Amino acid sequence: MTREQCLEPRQAFLVEHYRPGRDVPQLSSSIARIRQIVAEMKRAGEPVRCLSATIVPNDESFFCLIEAASDEVVSDVYARADVPFERISAAICVLDEGESS
Numbered sequence: 159m160t161r162e163q164c165l166e167p168r169q170a171f172l173v174e175h176y177r178p179g180r181d182v183p184q185l186s187s188s189i190a191r192i193r194q195i196v197a198e199m200k201r202a203g204e205p206v207r208c209l210s211a212t213i214v215p216n217d218e219s220f221f222c223l224i225e226a227a228s229d230e231v232v233s234d235v236y237a238r239a240d241v242p243f244e245r246i247s248a249a250i251c252v253l254d255e256g257e258s259s
Contacts, residue, residue: 168205171232172249173222175242185213185220188241192222195239199231206231209251223249 177185189211196208209223224232229246236243 168207168225168227170209170249170251171224171226171229172247173224173232173236173243174219174245174247175221176217176219176244178218180218182213182215185215185218188239189213189220189222191239192235192241195235196224199235199238204231206235223251 175185175188177188192211193208196206199206205227207225209225211220211222213220224235226232226235229248232246
């Protein structure tokens with residue numbers, strides 16, 4: 159990782175996915191692919207991190223919280239993973255007491 163990449167401010171982005179007709183294993187598979195690409199990009203020096211993923215089975219949807227320098231980096235993750243999404247929104251993470259990121 160270059161010095162500039164280490165100093166780049168990062169922000170959290172919430173990515174929304176709605177996949178009618180998909181079950182939990184299929185949604186989990188998409189999340190695994192996203193995490194795989196994030197890990198590959200991180201190893202290549204890109205300051206990106208998957209903070210969390212939440213599946214909502216009754217809505218056939220999932221949400222990922224990605225930390226990155228910009229929404230363009232997050233879009234790149236999804237393009238490489240070939241996982242469609244509906245929206246990327248800047249987000250503010252509020253941690254429970256005693257937790258840190």
